[in-house]
Amino acid sequence: MTTYEPVIGLEIHAELQTKSKMFCGCSAAYSEAPAANTLICPVCTALPGAMPVVNQKAVEQAILVGLALNCTINPMNQFARKNYFYPDLPKGYQISQYDLPVASNGWLNILAGTDPQRIRVRRAHLEEDTAKLFHHDRHTLVDYNRAGVPLLEIVSEPDMHTVEAALDYATRIRAILRYLGVNSGDMEKGVLRFEANVSVRPTGSSELLTRTEIKNLNSFRALTRATAFEIQRQTQIYQSGAEVVQETLGWNDLKEMTISQRSKEEAHDYRYFPEPDLPPLEINRAWVEQIKSELPELPEMREQRLIMQFGLTVNEARLLTSDKALADYYEKTVSLSKSPVKTISNWITGEFLRYVNDMGLDLEHLPFPPEHLAQLVDLVTAKAINDNTAKEVLAGMFKTGQSPETIVKANNLGQISDQDALELVVAQVLNDNPKEVASYLAGKQTVFQWMMGQVARLTRGKADPQVARKLLLQALEKARISK
Amino acid sequence: MPPIIRVEEIDKYTGQDVTVQGWVYNRTDKGKLVFLLVRDGSGFVQCVAFKGDLPEAVFDQLTRLPQESSVIISGPVREDKRAPGIPGGYEVGVREIKIVQFAGDNYPMALKEQGVDFALDNRHLWIRMPSQWAILRIRATVIAAIREWFEQNGFINMDTPILTPAAVEGTTTLFETEYFDEGKAYLSQSGQLYNEADIMAFGKVYCFGPTFRAEKSKTRRHLTEFWMVEPEIAFCDLDQLMEIEEQFVTHIVKRVLRERMPELKSIGRDLSKLEKIQAPFPRISYDEAAKIILEIYDKETDPEKKELLKFEWGMDFGAPHETELTNLYEKPVFVYGYPTKVKAFYMEPWPDRPEVCKSVDLLAPEGYGEIIGGSERMSSYDLLLQRIHEHKLPEEAYRWYLDLRKYGSVPHSGFGMGVERTVSWICGNEHIREAIAFPRTIKRVYP
Structure with missing residues (x-):
């Protein structure tokens, strides 16, 4: 049977973090609005005669994103009217950009399998968000607080061929937006939304077959589930000898399936035309250069730096830089700790992240500062506590927010490396287990590990394994001689 | 004489009469047919001589034509999926053939297995x-x-x-x-x-x-x-x-x-x-590559291979190390x-x-x-x-x-x-x- 490979392109709608809306002075902080329809004015409610004015900050942020995605910043921008009728847009059109967007022809490197792949970014353009609709049984309520909030739409070329690649691309875009400080990446608040264009084709062919567009994917989970579902659905259609129909689909999270919304409209259905109320927007080189000089260190650059600075592997560095807050936390811990970098990296990428993920914590609001993590790792390095104890202490830190030293003292968790104390424990183990001692002396080496386990049990895991080992060996040798 | 073509472009001449100048790489006799695999420098093409198309003396010579004989052949190009050659898939019907040189006997690189040194001596x-x-x-x-x-x-x-x-x-x-x-x-x-x-x-x-x-x-x-x-x-x-x-x-x-x-x-x-x-x-750093090599070294059980993979930070990579890295x-x-x-x-x-x-x-x-x-x-x-x-x-x-x-x-x-x-x-x-x-x-x- 013919096998099919997916062809995926993504459109990412990112709300920009500006103070005011795209074309008026209303606050854009709609999620903190006191009530519905309080952050509105004649412009965003489309009263006759109200004139839009472009938000400079939004344009700057769009340029910043364009530069971070290796795009060409177009010196001449034009806003355009995208005409459609729906209550979420009182004007009867959305001000968007059509043939002259802010940025075009960029790229972003992702990882497809073991090897990197370059995903081309077709364009990034500015537009305005729509009002929120609240559907009830017999009526619908409209909140215009969100209407007019600046949106940046980032459109990729159909360069992704696995669900994993699409996920990696989306994840990296989100990280970049967060690094740039133009979007919080808070998916639950809907500040970042995906649309996936999906088609399949016979493996090895380079043609593009009919695609469908899945709208309003509001989480990474929805993105991966919906594209995977759609790939399978289209493959089955072709395998049964039928044809895929071009249409717009919605994703039903509960039923876990895509649902047809409408047959796909073409660009010309929207009757795009230049926005007569806004003159063309010129972006001169000096402005672009100025914004370029403000570009912060981006995930990929930071990854490169950490690899050489701390001898990390690509995967470690990628994990640590995937979130700005995590990378900051890591670097701060390294600078505060006296332990080898490798030990710190292992703790953060291992136990630490496991707790963060399990507890669903926000990396920007952790229960304890990097100082505490540095202390914990240093306690292990100094052998004041062993690995197992440290894991317990870390659990306590996440629970209580107390410093590791406080927890160690309060629970008497310090590692026992005191010779006299451990000698007593070792003597007790030998005394209590004459059979095992005999079998060890008879040559059964494996019993030794069991006896180490007994020492650990009696000290509740606090014995310094190296000291304990040495003392146990000495005691067993003595027993051999006296036998 | 029809136009002289290059075999690598033969697909452009389907149905036309062309001339191919080259050397006989291989010959197969099938009674009334002789198949010549001719190379012209740009490719290899099968030329088919049919007894009825050629004077008897000429056809007779073809049945004895040794490898590497230089020839000028004219005739029509036919598409035929089965025809061997590089690019292959086309053949030339032999309507005219001029034998420039009837190659000498005992061609050293005749179509048989040769040792490497022998081949290099006859590079x-x-x-x-x-x-x-x-x-x-x-x-x-x-x-x-x-x-x-x-x-x-x-x-x-x-x-x-x-x-x-x-x-x-x-x-x-x-x-x-x-x-x-x-x-x-x-x-x-x-x-x-x-x-x-x-x-x-x-x-x-x-x-x-x-x-x-x-x-x-x-x-x-x-x-x-x-x-x-x-x-x-x-x-x-x-x-x-x-x-x-x-x-x-x-x-x-x-x-x-x-x-x-x-x-x-x-x-x-x-x-x-x-x-x-x-x-x-x-892109991987040398530090990471070294780490990978050491991990592979630890896992290797064959003592001979293990010896070849010996490595410590600071060494340059040898061929066995590079092989392991590129396989990833x-x-x-x-x-x-x-x-x-x-x-x-x-x-x-x-x-x-x-x-x-x-x-x-x-x-x-x-x-x-x-x-x-x-x-x-x-x-x-x-x-x-x-x-x-x-x-x-x-x-x-x-x-x-x-x-x-x-x-x-x-x-x-x-x-x-x-x-x-x-x-x-x-x-x-x-x-x-x-x-x-x-x-x-x-x-x-x-x-």
């Missing part, structure tokens, strides 16, 4: 065989693609001298010759130092020529004369260099895939492997940030980590290993002088090279790519000596 004839012919055609396209890419990207070709006064490092691997009253001169191993002077005048340059290595210790699988292309770029750091390298290699592979498909197929190359060669390539990826992989000790004196140290330098090797997949070595060059006068002293090099000989850091020094980088290694990888051929028409090894200067 002047061996290059006529399809496999060797295909590899050398691909080599020519690789070289054309190299020049094309540089031309398209603003590089100027600079020819650097082959007779040079001193080595970059040591003289043990140099071919030396008397040079009049000036003492000794040596055959070049690299044009890089001269290119560093060139870029301060031209920005982006490349040199392309033969380089020479007199390493007695090396096996006969190494060439003593091989071709190397060496670009050098002003205002270019290590990251930018890697980007240039991956674009460059992608371009070469793409053009070979576009133009040399019949040749690649004729030597049985797995094309899916080449189709994956698209920038960007994976489908694309060529960059390994960057090598220990300063195993690399040349002129490489820029890593900021805050002087024990490693801004060097990068590109390792070809499928175990082929290093095809490119490059680095960001040292741009500080004081540091370079210090290194020259540390390496006990004669300061006087490097005065001009130091001057480059005195007058308008800039960050600059460059690399060298071995043509034969690259061709071997693209062809999927393990013998580097087959990637050049007349190989020179320590055991061979004939023919």
Whole structure:
């Protein structure tokens, strides 16, 4: 049977973090609005005669994103009217950009399998968000607080061929937006939304077959589930000898399936035309250069730096830089700790992240500062506590927010490396287990590990394994001689 | 006489009468039919002679025509999927044939199994065989693609001298010759130092020529004369260099895939492997590569292999290490940030980590290993002088090279790519000596 490979392109709608809306002075902080329809004015409610004015900050942020995605910043921008009728847009059109967007022809490197792949970014353009609709049984309520909030739409070329690649691309875009400080990446608040264009084709062919567009994917989970579902659905259609129909689909999270919304409209259905109320927007080189000089260190650059600075592997560095807050936390811990970098990296990428993920914590609001993590790792390095104890202490830190030293003292968790104390424990183990001692002396080496386990049990895991080992060996040798 | 065509373009002449000038590579007699596989330099095509089409004396001669006889054949081109040849799928009906020379008996490279040494002794004839012919055609396209890419990207070709006064490092691997009253001169191993002077005048340059290595210790699988292309770029750091390298290699592979498909197929190359060669390539640090090698070493159970994989941080990678690393990826992989000790004196140290330098090797997949070595060059006068002293090099000989850091020094980088290694990888051929028409090894200067 013919096998099919997916062809995926993504459109990412990112709300920009500006103070005011795209074309008026209303606050854009709609999620903190006191009530519905309080952050509105004649412009965003489309009263006759109200004139839009472009938000400079939004344009700057769009340029910043364009530069971070290796795009060409177009010196001449034009806003355009995208005409459609729906209550979420009182004007009867959305001000968007059509043939002259802010940025075009960029790229972003992702990882497809073991090897990197370059995903081309077709364009990034500015537009305005729509009002929120609240559907009830017999009526619908409209909140215009969100209407007019600046949106940046980032459109990729159909360069992704696995669900994993699409996920990696989306994840990296989100990280970049967060690094740039133009979007919080808070998916639950809907500040970042995906649309996936999906088609399949016979493996090895380079043609593009009919695609469908899945709208309003509001989480990474929805993105991966919906594209995977759609790939399978289209493959089955072709395998049964039928044809895929071009249409717009919605994703039903509960039923876990895509649902047809409408047959796909073409660009010309929207009757795009230049926005007569806004003159063309010129972006001169000096402005672009100025914004370029403000570009912060981006995930990929930071990854490169950490690899050489701390001898990390690509995967470690990628994990640590995937979130700005995590990378900051890591670097701060390294600078505060006296332990080898490798030990710190292992703790953060291992136990630490496991707790963060399990507890669903926000990396920007952790229960304890990097100082505490540095202390914990240093306690292990100094052998004041062993690995197992440290894991317990870390659990306590996440629970209580107390410093590791406080927890160690309060629970008497310090590692026992005191010779006299451990000698007593070792003597007790030998005394209590004459059979095992005999079998060890008879040559059964494996019993030794069991006896180490007994020492650990009696000290509740606090014995310094190296000291304990040495003392146990000495005691067993003595027993051999006296036998 | 119908127009003379090149066999590689035969698909354009279906149904027309054409003339093919070439040599008989193989002959099969089938009673009233004689099949001649004729090579014309651009391809191999089947020519079919039917007894009824030709005077009896001529047809009779054809049934006795030995391999390598030179012929001029005219007749119609027919499409036939079964017809052998390169590209194949077409045949020429023999309506007229002129035998230019009836080849002599006992052709040494007749179609039978030959030992490698025997084949190399007859290299002047061996290059006529399809496999060797295909590899050398691909080599020519690789070289054309190299020049094309540089031309398209603003590089100027600079020819650097082959007779040079001193080595970059040591003289043990140099071919030396008397040079009049000036003492000794040596055959070049690299044009890089001269290119560093060139870029301060031209920005982006490349040199392309033969380089020479007199390493007695090396096996006969190494060439003593091989071709190397060496670009050098002003205002270019290590990251930018890697980007240039991956674009460059992608371009070469793409053009070979576009133009040399019949040749690649004729030597049985797995094309899916080449189709994956698209920038960007994976990049790993030497630290990570060392970690990977040590992990593989720990897991290896075969004592012989384990011995070969022995490694510790600070060593250069040997062929077995490179093989293991490249097996992890489908694309060529960059390994960057090598220990300063195993690399040349002129490489820029890593900021805050002087024990490693801004060097990068590109390792070809499928175990082929290093095809490119490059680095960001040292741009500080004081540091370079210090290194020259540390390496006990004669300061006087490097005065001009130091001057480059005195007058308008800039960050600059460059690399060298071995043509034969690259061709071997693209062809999927393990013998580097087959990637050049007349190989020179320590055991061979004939023919």
